[in-house]
Amino acid sequence: MKRKKGFNYFEAFVNLSKYSLSSAEILHKTMTEFKSSQLPNRVKEMHEIEHSADLAKHDIMNHLVKEFLPPIEREDIITLSQEIDDVTDSVEDVLLFINMFNIKSIRAEVLKFTKLISTCCKSVYELMIEFQNFKHSKSLHNKIVEINRLEEEGDGLYMEMMRNLYSSTKDPVELMTWTEILHRLEKCCDNCEDVADIIEQIVMKNS
Template structure:
């Protein structure tokens, strides 16, 4: 009989992904209804999500220290938990960038990017939910492919928007600010793909 107090690392991965989804949803809402006066409160709300994710990750790693026989290799648990946490951190970095560069209005293409990031985080969560049953799953691979597709969509948007930016503006400050914000947004999608790659690697090692 399974010990009811046994720690479930797969559920812990999903729990971490919820923080990423929450951060992406907050980013979407904040930029869609952008208000500079409300930004400090939104940044604090984002920091609470990020800090909670850090606590959850540290709890997982502390349990791993005492684990006799984890369900997958320790290095894989450490790597995957860190990569999921990196997604939340990268989303927070976007909002911090909006603040430190003193952005007053949000460009329409930025909202397209945040939608992609939100979808990446949702797809990552679905993949992690399915990950627990990876030895029997018939859909996990398709979930990983979907994250890869969204990351490619983000890459294409990044290239197109940076190209458009430099074609249509000669303002060095504007170019610097939006190039950096677009880079931070693209990094969010990359972070989600890193999670998908880790999942795929773990599945291959344990199949």
């Protein structure tokens, strides 16, 4: 559903989700080529993306304040914008905590999780593209279901990694730091599912 004139909220949602995807790709690349000495640079790069995403979200809000008749309900625009932004924030949090805890080496299975997060964010991006035509789309539902499936995969990976963590070490510092990092990784997938859920609700209300 594209607007013929004025601010295009659907394109703005696509743009927001692109920031989430970029942040996820940086996270996975950082973990794959992990060097603790490079973390400050990667954190700075990630923060620039997160800051740009915040500005894009504020731009949506600024237009919404002046909008006479938005294409969908105002509350839905606000909620969806925030949910997409939360994905970017949660991905950034993973890198922030790895840097804050001064992690020197990455557990091998973490790469499975960051790859999954990248896939999840790519699916959200594709969902936002399809959302532009939500009243006529034949694939939107399948994209929502796929994100739900990826989130379930993330839950399973989280439980498996937590079990492996507590089976492999008794060191309290290592347990504390990696418990928190794994929680942050799992939250990224949860936030992606939150986006899919609000899209499903919007479609139901506007059908």
